Amino acid sequence: MKVMLVEDDPVSLALLKKALGKSDPNVITARNGAEAWERFTSEQPRVVISDWMLPSMSGIELCRKIRAEKTKGYTYIIIMTAKDQKEDVLAAFDAGADDYVAKPYDIREMNARANTGKRIIQLEDTHQALQQKLIISRTKVRTVFDALPEEIISVDRKIRLDSINKAALKIMKGSYSEIIGKPCCQLLEESESDFYENTIKQMVQDGFKTRKTSTTLDRYKDANSQEIIKERTIIPVTREDGAVQTVTIVSRDITEAHQHSEEIRALNQKLKKISSELIKKNLTLESTLKNLERTQAQMAQSEKMASIGQLAAGVAHEINNPTGFVSSNLKTLGDYQTDMNRLIEEYQSLKTGLKTLPFGSLPESISAMIAKLEATETEIDIEFIQDDVNELIDDCREGTERIKKIVEDLKHFAHPGEDRMTETDINKGLESTLNVVYNEIKYKATVVKEFDDVPVVYGFPQQLNQVFMNILVNAAQAIEKSGRITIKTGQVDQMVEVRISDTGCGIDATHLPRIFDPFFTTKDVGKGTGLGMNIAYNIIKKHNGDIRVESAKGKGTTFIIRLPIYNEPGDAGTPDGGVATSA
Ligand SMILES: Nc1ncnc2c1ncn2[C@@H]1O[C@H](COP(=O)(O)OP(=O)(O)OP(=O)(O)O)[C@@H](O)[C@H]1O
Ligand SMILES: [Mg+2]
Structure with missing residues (x-):
């Protein structure tokens, strides 16, 4: 660090120089005020130790001139003089001096004071550098702050404006310098003020109290009565000691995003x-x-x-x-x-x-x-x-x-042209059906007929014969080599009951519940369509009758059909639908 010694007396100057470091290239000297000013402007020493009384320009004048000059850094000035009146001391400080040494001085004291000056200059430089850095980083922050589309406002505990970015400035009445420090609510455009007048107070207070960030959605109408949706985030900004200093309110216009998400939601729902x-x-x-x-x-x-x-x-x-x-x-x-x-x-x-x-x-x-x-x-x-x-x-x-x-029998079995319900003799139907399918049965089974004299039922004879045929054919198919098919008729309550039993292979218990399902078959492809029992079930249901099956694997199967007795046309009764049970 450069130090300039200004002294017209060569002996004093030599002593002084010796004290500060004789061969130190940083120590420069001047013998009068004019020379001192010239060396000061050209070499910019940071510490100036000057005698008061000097030829061409006094030390006090030099001091004033230095202070008036715009220098890069601060210059520490020590004035030496034999003047020891208080007024003189004050005059020196008034001229801008930082220290004052009365002559004759102690050389060590002078050295110590010069070192203090150097330290202060060093601190000053550090301070300047820090300040510079601070300014740079502030500028950077400010640039980002202003470039953000979000409106950012910082307020103090009383909701007075502490700082604001460019986006937020647009919603304020007044310029930056006019509004800083003023109560926020009074500065806002009409449409925005609602939130700041009502909601914000509580949120800011909560922020100060809890130090927690909170977010809320604010919906309001703008000057053109258009709905605006803003997401408001309240961020408490704390000092080093943890106390909240200001609260920053970041407002983000999410109207469009919200609309899009609403549209997406609506589309999703539609989809x-x-x-x-x-x-x-x-x-x-x-x-x-x-x-x-x-x-x-x-x-x-x-x-x-x-x-x-x-x-x-x-x-x-x-x-x-x-x-x-x-x-x-x-x-x-x-x-x-x-x-x-x-x-x-x-x-x-x-x-x-x-x-x-x-x-x-x-x-x-x-x-x-x-x-x-x-x-x-x-x-x-x-x-x-x-x-x-x-x-x-x-x-x-x-x-x-x-x-x-x-x-x-063939005529009776097929009943050509019979498409309306009629009084039907079940025994006759069974007889004729048996004759028609007898060829299928006769090589495998003996047929035992135990027909009771049953009353007539009301139905479609052709369809009922189809039921009997499907059951008899299944019975014959269930018998592998030889067996017996027993056909019994009788009356049970107000129903005619037909039981067709065979001594065939029987039905697996797991298959029983599916026996009347359409397309359920255990026969090889091409041999069975799985429709016989479903058709039978539907026909019997159409006759308000009931069909069920009892079977034991390996022993045989019995189909039991009940049909309502015919009383008068149309009165067919209403029994239950078909059920399958395992014997
Ligand atoms: N008397 C019976 N003994 C053993 N199994 C039977 C008997 N009746 C029906 N089944 C079983 O019920 C299934 C369904 O019978 P269904 O008459 O509906 O069809 P299918 O005889 O297989 O074919 P199709 O449509 O040609 O009659 C049969 O595949 C068979 O497994
Ligand atoms: Mg069948």
Whole structure:
């Protein structure tokens, strides 16, 4: 650090220089005021030790001049003089001196005072440097502070404005210098004041008390009646000792973001609604598709029944005519045979009469004819023929009767054109169905019929026969080699009950609850569609009846159907739907 010694007396100057470090290049000297000023301006010493009385310019004047000059750093000035009056001392300080040393001085004291000056200058420099740094960092902070889009306002405990950034300045009435230190509420534009007048007080007070940051949403209308939403964050700013000095309020306009999030929320909700509607529609579609498949399959079954009916009606018509004339011809043939037998008997009594005549009384030719007749009788076994012809005719009659019955059963089973409910004889339906499916059953099972004389039910005979057929076919299919199918009818309360049991493989207990489900089958692909029991279930339900199954694996199965007895048209009763139970 440069030190300038100003002294006109060369001895004093030499002594002084010695005391401060003779060969120290930082110590410069001047012998008069003018030289001192010149060296000061050119070399900028930081400590000046000057005599008061000097040629060309006094030490006091030099002091004033230095103080008036704008220097880079502070200059510490010590004035030396023999003047020891108080006024003189005061005059020196008044001129800007920092210290005063009375002559004659002690050289060590002078050195110590010079060192104090150096220390003060060092402190001053440090202080300057820190201040400079502070200014730079403040400028930086300020720049960022002002560049932020958020409105930032700092207030003291009484909500007086401490600092404000550019964004917040826009909502204030007045310039920066006009508003600092003033109560915040009075400075605000109309639309903003509500929050600062009502909510802020409490929040600032809480901030001072709790030292915790808090956030709130503030909604209000601007001058154009547009809704504005601001997020207000209250940040207590503490001193080193932890006490809150100011509270900073950061306001962020989130109107647009809020609107976007509202829009997104609305869109999301719409999307949710659409997707749930889609799911619903999908489910409806799936169930419609299932229903369609079911209906299609059922229709195919009904159509099959209707075609069987139609075919049966045609076949019956075609068979009935020839059967009719075969049957009537057989009757005529029988009558003719009776006549022929009568004639044969008469021929034979004639032959016996002729043979009783005395030997030789008959011409030889007649005797030869009788012999030939008897030979033919023996040859053709006329007695056997006479007996057998009748039997044959009876057999033929029985055959035509059977043809008639089969045709009748076929017609009854299929009931072509029967599309309305009618009084239905269950025993008859079972009988005709059995005859139709007998071919399927006869190689595997003996059929035991235990029919009671049951009252009629009201229903669609063709459909009920379809139920019996599906159950009987299943029963036959359940029997592997040979078994028994028992068909029982009877009356239970006001219901006609049909029990169809088989000694087949039985149904697995886990399958029982699914037996009436559409498409449930345990049969190989192509062998079973799994619709037989579902169709049966639906038909019985349509008749207000009840169908259930009892089964034991390996022992057999019984299907029990109950149908309401017919009282008068339309009165069909309302029993429960089908259930499956394991025996
Ligand atoms: N009497 C029975 N004995 C053993 N199992 C049976 C009997 N009746 C029905 N089932 C079981 O119930 C299933 C469903 O019967 P359903 O008649 O509905 O269909 P399916 O016979 O498999 O096919 P289809 O549509 O050709 O009738 C059968 O696959 C079989 O497993
Ligand atoms: Mg079946």
